[in-house]
Amino acid sequence: MIVFFLGLGITVNAQNVIKDGKVYEVKGKSIFHKGEDITLSLLSGEKADIFKTHKNLVKEAKAAEKAKKRAEKATKNAEKAKKKAEKALKQKQKAQDQVNKASRKFDQQQDKYQKLKNSGKLSPNDDAKWFKKLNGYKNNLEKARTKLNRA
Template sequence: MKTKFITLLALISTSITIAQEQENATSTKENTVLTAEMIKRNDSIKAVKIAQLEVEKKQALQEKEEALKAKERAEKEKEKALKQEEKERKEIEKQKKEEEKDRKAALKNAEKERKAADKERKAAEKERKAAEKARKKAEKEQKKAEKLQSKIEKADDKVEKVHDKIDKKTKDLAETKSKMEKLDRKGKLSPNDKAKWLDKIAKKEQQLNDLNADLNKAQRNLERLK
């Protein structure tokens, strides 16, 4: 009886154990399925995250590449702008140099023209002064010649006048002598009258001598002027 009871207990225990094992097996199976689903779900989430990270990584790389390209374009544009600016600066500098060259050439030409004009003006002024000097000299020579001619004419006129006076005085002296001789031959002269006549004749002779002296002086002056 006891043995049967033990056996029964054993059977019951075994049944319970088997039932528990089956239950545990079922639970394990369910847990395994759940775990597999969770793992599968986690793997999906992980895959999504990985895919998202890949997308984000690719997007970041793309943005980085675009940023680099944009930077390169900006640098190229900057370099292009700098080259254009340098080109424009060189063009402006070249234009300034050409303008400065033209300005200097214009100044040089203007200075050359000014010097030429100044030279011509000086030459004209020199010619004018020379002409003025020649004119004044000619006027002076003319005045001198006119003055000399006037002196010659006056001297010549004086010589002629002295000649006339000498002729008149000679004639007058001859007439006085003739009158005195006639009166003396007729005996009409007293010694006192004769002395007066002789004194008169002597004075006229002295006057004639003075006139001859004046004539000699006038002739020498005329010869000196000629």
């Protein structure tokens, strides 16, 4: 980060300006051409034009940097949103899997209970135990459905 700002500072302080086919380098209040300080030899109008061009280049560079930062921030926010959506989808899939598993268990146990009941192999005590067991599976299914609705 420090290197970036140093580079930006050097770029801002030493900017090349092309005017009338000549390349001028502006450093602070001085104008250089081919490495020589020509600030005093230029007419005031030429100096003003070169400094004005330099100022516009600096403004454009700053605006470009701001746009780059905004784009980076937008990209970062988009990545965060994508990760959040992926996480939500994963949670929803997990919740759906839990509903499917609880539903399958409940149905299996209910079928088993019905077979035992129809064959007459259940005593009144066993019937009460099965009723309690089926209520537990039903409660698990309802909890799983509630989680799915929240996800």
